[in-house]
Amino acid sequence: MASKVNSHKHRQTFINTTFESSIDSTAVEEKLFGHSVEEDDGPAVFICGKCKLPVGDSMSWDGSEASEEEHNQIRLKRVTDNVVVGEDTRLHEVSKKSPCLVVDLFCRGCEFLLGMVYSSTPKNLDHKRLAFCFNVANIDSYVLGSASQRLAAEGPKEQPVTLEYRGVVEQQLTEMKMLVMSMAQRLEDIDATLQD
Structure with missing residues (x-):
């Protein structure tokens, strides 16, 4: 019983520290895509790909990655309460030389797997540690201000x-x-x- 309590306290500490990051996300974004998030039309809201609950937004942006070994991912520093951090730590191998310990992220509304949090990484993947990493295939996004449909004016030259x-x-x-x-x-x- 005491070990479960200690494990729960450790997990609680882990969850609270995931909101901090020392990575300069602007530099990473510019290197990956040649532009920064701020240059886009407006802020984006990220939603669950299954039930469409909001899970985060681009104001918490920490970077993104696209690699052959792994799914395309975006990293956020903060997420909404609709994201549940799993309890079980598992081994995840990005490549044969890069084993990591991760905890899965689930949608609170539909329990859909959204991504993971890297709790332990080799040095070359330290930028992913303690950030919310969402699989791009499992989420959708909406850019604020991107709506273009309007009602037709009643007169030809209103x-x-x-x-x-x-x-x-x-x-x-x-x-x-x-x-x-x-x-x-x-x-x-x-x-x-x-x-x-």
Whole structure:
């Protein structure tokens, strides 16, 4: 029983330290893709690939990797409460010379496997340690501000109401009023002529 308590305390300490990282994610991102995350259209929200619950966002970006030995991954410093850190540590071999100890990450809503946290790595993989590593194939993303669909305008040339536009409309209304008054005067004249 005492060993379970100690193991639980160790795991709790491990989970709390995953929110810290000393890696410069901007440099890694520029080397991998030739641009930084900040240059994109807007911040991205990462969601579970199965049930679509949000799991993190690009404001917590720590880097990404694409390699032949392993799945494409993104790393985040922080995640939402929808991500559950597994309890069992397992051996994961990125390559034959790079064994690692990892803990799986699951979606709280559907228990879908999202990725892993590397708890122990060889020196060449230290940049992955204690970060939330999501498999790109298991998550989706939405870039804020990327929506482009709009409702069709009711008129062919709808314009916003500005002071200039308002002045043009008032002038047209004044001209129409004068025309109607002129026509009314002519009708009165015609009516008077017919009655005589």
